[in-house]
Amino acid sequence: MENLSKSNGGKGLSRREFVKTVGLGSLALSGLSFNPLKAWGAEGKKFVWGGPSEFQSMDPHAIYDVTSENLRLNLYDHLYRYLDNPPKIQPWLAESHTVSDNELKWTFKLRKGVKFHNGDEVTGEAVKYSIERLMALGKGSSALFKPVVDGEGVKVLDSHTVEFNLKEPYAPFLSILATFCIVNPKVVEGKAGPWGSEWLSQNEAGSGAYVLEKYSPGAGWTAKRFKDHWMGWKGNPVDEIEFRTIHETAARVMALQKGDIAACDGYLPVDQLEKLEKDPNITVYDQQSMRVMVIRMHNQRPPLNDVHVRRAISYAFDYDSFINQILKGRVVRNYGPIPNNMWGAPADLKGYTYDLKKAEEELKKASVKIDRPLNIHPMTGYAQTDDAALIVQAGLRQLGIKVNILRETWPTLSGKAKDKESSPDMWIHWVSTYYADPENWIGEMYSSARHGAWKASAWYKNTEVDDLLKKARTISNMEERKKIYEQASRIVVNDAADIWIYNTKWYGPHRKNVKGVRFCPIGDGQECRWLSMA
């Protein structure tokens, strides 16, 4: 039908369509250029922080992970709080406390005149309500309190005095208090969901330095400065803060360089860090954090139940290559389960190095036959675990041991790790700072009473260590506790219960006009009340 296409109709048609397309195009473009480029976030008194994770819920008692720490630190207050690095516990809503002689009764005196965001005063009732709510919901950090605090055991002695009764002496009690937030019962009671959980997942009932303004699941939340905060304000604080979800690493880094956000998460891949370090508008702060990378081994499953086999594997891991080549030296070698900068980690700990000769010697002493390949499970989405698994595989190949690499997601692995039969031969993860006490690491990882928790998936059972850890948990003298943890560390390392690789360093990129960044391994520098923007 050449006629048709070459006739007036055809030509007219194509011209019309062409004009229509061009017209639409230019309209779209003009719409774009209507708005002047506004770098909102970096300039002005609004601090915007970009991170990869979403905020599924704003309820401080429902979710307890590293990301949501920013909402707990800024919108709420705790009885005690950790500040600085190394983390020091500070009285916060509580002014002081006393412990009874039998170490079962902890009495806290609350600060007077502290207000919730709606003007109500913070009293002992609120503290009692909050701890009961946490334990009733059974989520968040409740697992830390349930074995320790007596259900009936929280008494309000007067408006500003609260008494906690423990089931048995528990030295880390003060530390775990820094994990639970005080909510206003007058606001939460009667709202939708059990203990108002449906309502609180989208709102807040706190007394913290900032008041929630807007929350959009998937996009993030914004908050305004609470002028009546009990701590008062000095200098030039930030009036508005926003925690924004930006999933793609590349987009987050671009946003930081463009000035759309003022800071972002502190565990970026090395190539992005190097780019930011060269940027004249950005300062990258670095601090040793407390987050140990560890390869778990199933101590009760042959051939890993033989200490000589475990030692051999520990000698066959090329720590230097992993830390210096793959991670470009941006982490610190950690020989044992407790982070180097935490008290309780023995300073002179002699751990394992990459030494194939020693590995072979250990293998010769083994009484269990290695008659099957070993399975190692890296975690989906964490490239470093893939790298570590490959290094294990390469090292063991030199010893004639075959290793299968089976990658799975964190939910799958942490689920499997709760049962002795389904628990993996070897898997790789980190142990972050939930609370700053050696109990968070060595206590939860190597006490046989903790078997069934993912942290204890080495299935390590040593009665001497059990006794030591139990003692350290119950006595309150810090010097003594320190010595016990050091002793326990040495035994566990000698037993090669797991392979401990490194302690994380936090590299926090901030735009140069952000001042006052105060880093603590708990919170990763996201506590905004210290900040000011030039």
Next chain:
Amino acid sequence: MHKNNLTFILKRILYAVPAIAGLLILAFVISRIIPADPAALVAGEMATPQQVEELRRQHGFDRPLHVQLLLYFGQLLRGDLGKSLYTGRSVFSDLMDRFPATLELTLVSMFLSIAVGIPLGIVAALKRNSYLDHLLRGFTVAGLAIASFWLGLMLQLLFGMWIGIAPLGQRIGVDPPATVTGLYLLDAAMTLNGEAFLSALKHIALPALTLSFSSFATITRFTRSGVLDVIQEDFVLYERAMGLPPRLVIYKYLLRNALISTVTQIGLLFGLLLAGTVVIETVFDWPGLGLYAYNAIILSDYQAILGITLWAGVIYVTMNLLVDIALGLIDPRKTEL
């Protein structure tokens, strides 16, 4: 004709019900067989085995599989999609929160690809083998071959960073307009909120462009081949010979036949986009269904996964139904089954 259409539509709707039921059973069974333990996930990383058991009983995970399925169907009949393990809110309200974002992006993208694709497809067919046709062919191949996340990132880099006229992500840069439909552009227009309208337009530009690029390719190609097929037909020659103006021949008679396959494609594409576009939503931080689905899967949030699957199934079936009806209207011969 009227009665024919009606029975046709009713039959189609009836076919949809077993399709959705089957989909639901399949999704339910698969999501219960995988090795992760949902109760353990909800309880949190530090839960004791006893706490996990308690939560398991609370959510009914300890009952036998067929009992759980029956309980779920009962729930659905009451209009309850269950509660998300992670957010604690009803899955239905989570979906309603996220759906408008995906809907708006899909609508704008489809509009772009149709408005550009159909006319260009017609032009390419009418000017077959001209250099315009070859240029378009190059574009369409690119549209099908280029990975959408790469294109998205490149557009972000070019227009967001280097030229700096487009935002890097999110739906809007100012306070959202008052909610009427949940579609920011529509709501801003309806409430005469100029600032919000422009901001929303600015923010939807890059993701819509990215998304439309691949569907534009499909639409152009199908339109082109559709027109080429029909242009050979006798009736076109006959009409031209009768002296009918070419514009009338094309718009009134030729297009209706040529667009049949295109309309089918549009329906399928719309369904595909609406059911969730994880990649684009990730790159541009678009708070829609795609990301919600991805998070639900990673966290083994069973109620949410089932809710999304059901929702996606309903969308697909509805789109298929609408496409069938549209085809029936365009070409009445289709209604005779």
